[in-house]
Each structure stands twice: as C-alpha cells, then as structure tokens.
Amino acid sequence: MKVKIPSHVINCQNFVNGQFQNAKGEKIDIVSPYNGKKIGEMHSSTKADVDAACEAAAIAQKEWADVPMKERTKVMFNFRNILLRDLEEIAHLKSSESGKCFAEGQAGLMKGIEVLEFAISLQNMDIGGRVEVSRGVSCEYRREPVGVVANITPFNFPAMVPMWTIPIALTLGNAYIWKPSEKTPLTSLRIAAALKEAGLPDGLFQVLQGGREAVEAVIDNKNVKAIGFVGSTKIAKTVYDRGTQLGKRVLALGGAKNHIVLLPDATPDLAGVGIADSFTGCAGQRCMAASVLLAVGEVDQHIKKIIERASSMVLGESMGAIITKTQVEFLRSAIDRAEKAGAKILLDGRKAKAPAGMEEGNWIGPTILDNVQPGSEAAGIELFGPIISIVRCKDISEAMKIENSVEYGNACSVFTQSGALAEKVIRMASTGMVGVNVGVPVPREPFSFGGTNASKFGHGDITGEHSLDFWSNIKKVTVKWEKQNDNNWMS
Numbered sequence: 001m002k003v004k005i006p007s008h009v010i011n012c013q014n015f016v017n018g019q020f021q022n023a024k025g026e027k028i029d030i031v032s033p034y035n036g037k038k039i040g041e042m043h044s045s046t047k048a049d050v051d052a053a054c055e056a057a058a059i060a061q062k063e064w065a066d067v068p069m070k071e072r073t074k075v076m077f078n079f080r081n082i083l084l085r086d087l088e089e090i091a092h093l094k095s096s097e098s099g100k101c102f103a104e105g106q107a108g109l110m111k112g113i114e115v116l117e118f119a120i121s122l123q124n125m126d127i128g129g130r131v132e133v134s135r136g137v138s139c140e141y142r143r144e145p146v147g148v149v150a151n152i153t154p155f156n157f158p159a160m161v162p163m164w165t166i167p168i169a170l171t172l173g174n175a176y177i178w179k180p181s182e183k184t185p186l187t188s189l190r191i192a193a194a195l196k197e198a199g200l201p202d203g204l205f206q207v208l209q210g211g212r213e214a215v216e217a218v219i220d221n222k223n224v225k226a227i228g229f230v231g232s233t234k235i236a237k238t239v240y241d242r243g244t245q246l247g248k249r250v251l252a253l254g255g256a257k258n259h260i261v262l263l264p265d266a267t268p269d270l271a272g273v274g275i276a277d278s279f280t281g282c283a284g285q286r287c288m289a290a291s292v293l294l295a296v297g298e299v300d301q302h303i304k305k306i307i308e309r310a311s312s313m314v315l316g317e318s319m320g321a322i323i324t325k326t327q328v329e330f331l332r333s334a335i336d337r338a339e340k341a342g343a344k345i346l347l348d349g350r351k352a353k354a355p356a357g358m359e360e361g362n363w364i365g366p367t368i369l370d371n372v373q374p375g376s377e378a379a380g381i382e383l384f385g386p387i388i389s390i391v392r393c394k395d396i397s398e399a400m401k402i403e404n405s406v407e408y409g410n411a412c413s414v415f416t417q418s419g420a421l422a423e424k425v426i427r428m429a430s431t432g433m434v435g436v437n438v439g440v441p442v443p444r445e446p447f448s449f450g451g452t453n454a455s456k457f458g459h460g461d462i463t464g465e466h467s468l469d470f471w472s473n474i475k476k477v478t479v480k481w482e483k484q485n486d487n488n489w490m491s
C-alpha cells in the first residue's frame with residue numbers, strides 16, 4: 001500500500017493536562033520526506049512550558065502511585081485496543097513524517113503494541129518477591145514508581161521507540177514526559193489522544209514538542225527523576241552527562257554501526273534476503289540496520305543474491321525516503337568518498353530515480369560497496385542510509401577483530417549453517433544484541449533491548465524485563481511480627 005500523505009497542515013501542539021495547547025517557542029515547519037511538502041507545524045517548548053508540564057505531572061503522579069497496578073493495567077488494555085483500531089491511520093501518519101514505507105509504519109506500531117502487551121502482563125508477574133529469611137522474619141522487594149520520568153526520542157521510529165517505554169513506565173505508576181523528535185511530532189498527537197480516550201487521568205502523560213532547549217529544560221527540571229534517551233551517540237552522551245551531573249538516573253541509547261558476518265556455508269536465499277532487507281529496511285535509517293558485511297572466504301554467490309534482492313526494491317513502495325535533503329547529500333558524498341578510496345560499487349543508489357510525482361522528496365537507492373577497507377569512513381562511521389560496505393576477510397578471527405574495533409555496540413549477526421561457528425561469533429561479538437541467520441536481531445518481549453559501548457550510556461536496558469529496574473524503584477522491606485497465640489484473634 002502507498003503512504004497517504006496528509007493533504008492539510010497539522011498543528012502539532014503540546015499535550016498537557018489532557019489538553020492540546022501551543023507551546024510558546026519558535027515555530028518549526030514539518031516537511032514530508034516523500035514529497036518535500038509541508039504537512040505540519042509546531043512551536044517549540046520553552047523552559048516555562050516544560051516546567052509547568054512537569055509540575056502538573058508531579059501532582060498527578062502522587063494519586064496514580066496509589067492506584068493498584070491491576071487498575072492501571074485496565075487503561076493500558078484500552079490503549080492497546082484503540083491503537084489496534086486506528087493502526088492503519090497512524091501508520092500512514094508516521095510514515096508520512098518519517099519517510100517509512102507503509103508496511104514499515106505498520107510493523108513499527110505493532111512492535112510498540114508488543115511492548116504494551118508486555119506491560120499489561122506485568123500485573124500477573126512476580127516483579128517484587130518475598131522470602132522468609134529467619135524465623136518470623138521476612139524480606140520483601142516492593143516495586144514503587146520513580147515519580148515523574150521523561151523520554152526523548154529520535155525521528156526514525158515515531159511510534160515504536162516511544163512505545164518501548166510509555167506503557168511500562170505508566171503501568172509501573174510513573175507520570176511520563178515525552179519529548180518527540182522535532183522532525184516527527186505528528187504521531188505524538190495520536191498517541192496522546194489514544195491515552196486520553198483509554199481513560200488515563202490528566203497530567204500523567206505530557207507531550208512537549210521542541211528541540212535542544214526543551215530537552216535541556218526537561219533534564220534540569222527538579223521533578224524529573226529518570227531520563228530515557230534514544231538518538232545519536234553525540235547527543236546521547238551530552239544528555240547522559242547533563243543528567244548524571246545532576247545526580248539523575250539516565251539511560252541514553254546512541255547510534256550504531258552493525259556488522260554481519262557472512263560465512264560460505266550460509267544458505268544463500270536466507271542470507272540474500274536477510275542481509276538485503278536489513279540494510280534497505282527503513283531506507284537504512286534504523287539503529288539495528290546492517291552496515292558492514294564481513295565477507296569471510298568465498299561468498300560471491302551469496303553476494304549475488306543480496307544484489308538481486310536489493311535491486312528489486314521499489315522506491316516509495318518497498319523502500320522509503322531519507323529524512324532530510326541534507327542527509328541525502330551526506331550519503332551521496334559518502335559514496336563518492338568511498339569510491340575515491342578504492343571501493344568497488346556493486347549497486348549504485350546515486351542513480352536511483354524518485355518515484356513519479358515525488359521528485360521533491362529525499363531519495364537514494366540501495367548501495368553496495370565492495371572491497372571497503374577496515375577503519376575507513378564507510379566501514380567505521382554510522383552513515384544512516386541504505387548503504388552496506390563489504391569488507392573481505394580471510395577467517396572469522398579477522399572478521400571479529402574488525403567488528404570489535406568499531407566504537408559502537410548495538411548488533412552483530414552471523415549467517416551460517418554451523419552451530420559451532422555461530423557460537424564462536426556470539427561469544428566474540430562486542431555488541432549487546434546478536435543474531436544468527438537474522439538480519440535485524442531485535443529481541444522480542446520479554447527480552448530486553450539495549451547495546452553496549454558507544455551505543456548505550458548508562459546501566460540496564462530501555463525496554464523488556466531488564467528495563468523494570470530503570471522505570472521503578474525497589475524498596476527493601478524487612479518485617480518481624482510477634483508470634484501470636486493460638487486463639488482465634490477474631491473471637
């Protein structure tokens with residue numbers, strides 16, 4: 001299905017205390033990467049906007065903390081049903097603003113709904129625990145809300161990345177401040193409206209549009225106790241440093257440069273589709289996209305399959321657009337530089353044509369670079385586009401040495417039919433997530449999501465079971481009761 005781009009300009013307001021309202025800062029236009037047309041506008045949040053929203057959230061959270069989890073979960077259950085009801089409409093909207101093709105927009109929201117289902121299941125899980133530690137004495141873990149928590153999200157997943165945390169944080173009793181990307185604020189309106197319709201009390205979910213000024217005001221606000229961030233490594237580190245200097249809990253996920261180790265015994269069809277879809281999906285604009293192919297030994301028949309699959313992508317239908325014109329220029333120049341440095345171009349996305357009627361959009365086709373040198377820009381820097389760099393390696397040890405030398409640590413995959421060789425790669429990978437014959441090794445709930453090295457600053461994971469400690473406080477309770485006599489105490 002083709003993406004339906006809004007024909008009118010949408011006013012992307014803040015959502016505070018259950019009401020949509022304009023922020024007071026500078027005006028920003030929102031342009032669709034598909035056709036370059038203005039589809040939205042918004043005002044950035046000032047410090048005063050942020051402080052008022054956080055203050056109100058702190059008041060609302062006090063009551064929410066006393067609502068039993070089973071009751072909070074009912075709201076989440078309604079929220080799920082509303083998102084499923086409106087799935088198609090939201091998928092069109094988020095694809096229009098982020099450049100995704102329709103199927104990707106839909107899949108991203110479905111992944112968010114999986115997290116929501118995990119949050120709904122928390123009510124039936126033993127996420128605390130109690131043990132009798134001595135005669136008549138018990139120790140108990142009690143999970144309590146942190147208070148007001150915040151999350152700052154990137155452009156590339158306008159629904160999925162925020163949904164990694166919204167349902168879990170709210171179910172655990174927190175109030176939630178969301179600062180979406182200033183490039184993709186449209187989806188936030190639908191998520192806010194869905195939570196209101198689901199019955200979430202006002203003030204518990206506040207959306208603050210804007211950029212740097214809004215982020216800094218959120219971090220600095222005294223009511224905000226925990227800060228999640230997902231975005232580029234440079235900003236992740238800045239947010240982590242600012243928050244932790246204030247003594248706050250911060251988990252900041254950054255960029256990535258993901259490797260795929262391709263071994264000669266891999267199934268060619270599985271590898272061809274898995275690897276091509278990994279680097280072309282979301283037009284390469286995802287933190288789990290394959291970026292470097294470590295081709296071990298003779299794997300040319302597999303590479304032929306990757307080229308075939310990547311060549312079949314239709315811009316505007318099976319592969320989407322790039323977020324900005326500046327980013328398209330950067331990708332083109334990165335390909336130019338790789339070529340000058342000696343890479344052989346097996347598939348050249350610079351030659352791809354824009355879909356008819358979308359000539360003003362931001363387009364580049366899938367690009368495969370061969371004989372890329374380890375340590376070069378194409379092998380070491382996050383490009384964030386549909387480009388894969390093939391680095392030829394003589395054996396697994398050489399391949400893993402290259403993988404280990406890159407600063408990031410999100411994902412690494414191996415394509416092979418050998419369990420023993422797969423195990424070797426799993427053990428040697430420097431990343432937080434590893435795949436075997438899977439091009440995009442995103443774990444599914446209840447498993448957690450999170451990288452290592454420069455892909456993550458802070459401890460724990462952002463979603464799944466290892467996120468629970470981040471979005472809650474653990475109170476340790478030790479109890480001793482005087483032994484009661486055998487009389488019926490009610491008599």
Ligand code: NAD
Pocket residue numbers: 152153154155156157161179180181182210211212215216230231232233235236238239253254255256286287382384410451455
């Ligand atoms: P970005 O870092 O430019 O922006 C992310 C957020 O930070 C946005 O909300 C933005 O408004 C805010 N921001 C921008 N500049 C800021 C500043 N100077 N101070 C404070 N806040 C600021 O990232 P992006 O371009 O929106 O997203 C793409 C990046 O996100 C890629 O690097 C990608 O790998 C990464 N990403 C990582 C993950 C992960 O799970 N590790 C997931 C998705 C995206």
